[in-house]
Amino acid sequence: MGENETCLCEPTDILVYTCSGGSNVGQIANQAAINLSNDVQEAKFSCLAGIGGHRSGIIESAKAAKKLVAIDGCPVQCAKKTLEHAGFGADVYLVVTDLGIEKSPQLIADESDTEAVVEKLKKEIIGDEDQG
Numbered sequence: 001m002g003e004n005e006t007c008l009c010e011p012t013d014i015l016v017y018t019c020s021g022g023s024n025v026g027q028i029a030n031q032a033a034i035n036l037s038n039d040v041q042e043a044k045f046s047c048l049a050g051i052g053g054h055r056s057g058i059i060e061s062a063k064a065a066k067k068l069v070a071i072d073g074c075p076v077q078c079a080k081k082t083l084e085h086a087g088f089g090a091d092v093y094l095v096v097t098d099l100g101i102e103k104s105p106q107l108i109a110d111e112s113d114t115e116a117v118v119e120k121l122k123k124e125i126i127g128d129e130d131q132g
Contacts, residue, residue: 013042015061016037017033017079024109026074028114028117039118051088070083099113
């Protein structure tokens with residue numbers, strides 16, 4: 001990285017990676033990751049492209065995290081497969097279409113669908129923490 005370039009990839013407890021694909025469910029996944037990062041103090045939205053690009057700081061942050069969360073919009077599983085390609089597995093994984101949300105080419109993240117994804121993930125993340 002150049003002198004003025006910084007990586008916002010400091011280690012945190014929970015890193016969230018998401019598809020941000022060219023469909024409504026990709027946009028729902030992306031917005032859900034943003035909302036989750038805002039709602040859960042230990043969770044931080046991280047850079048899936050940096051994982052795919054094997055950027056050292058981002059890879060090291062993923063290694064240091066206690067939990068990795070992956071959100072995919074559809075069964076193509078781009079987020080999950082990108083993490084796997086870099087040698088990581090998701091501790092918590094969700095596919096938006098598995099919640100009965102139909103994929104369309106519109107690039108609109110429906111607010112109620114996004115909230116359903118966030119709530120499902122919070123239950124999985126916080127539920128795991130309570131049992132740990």
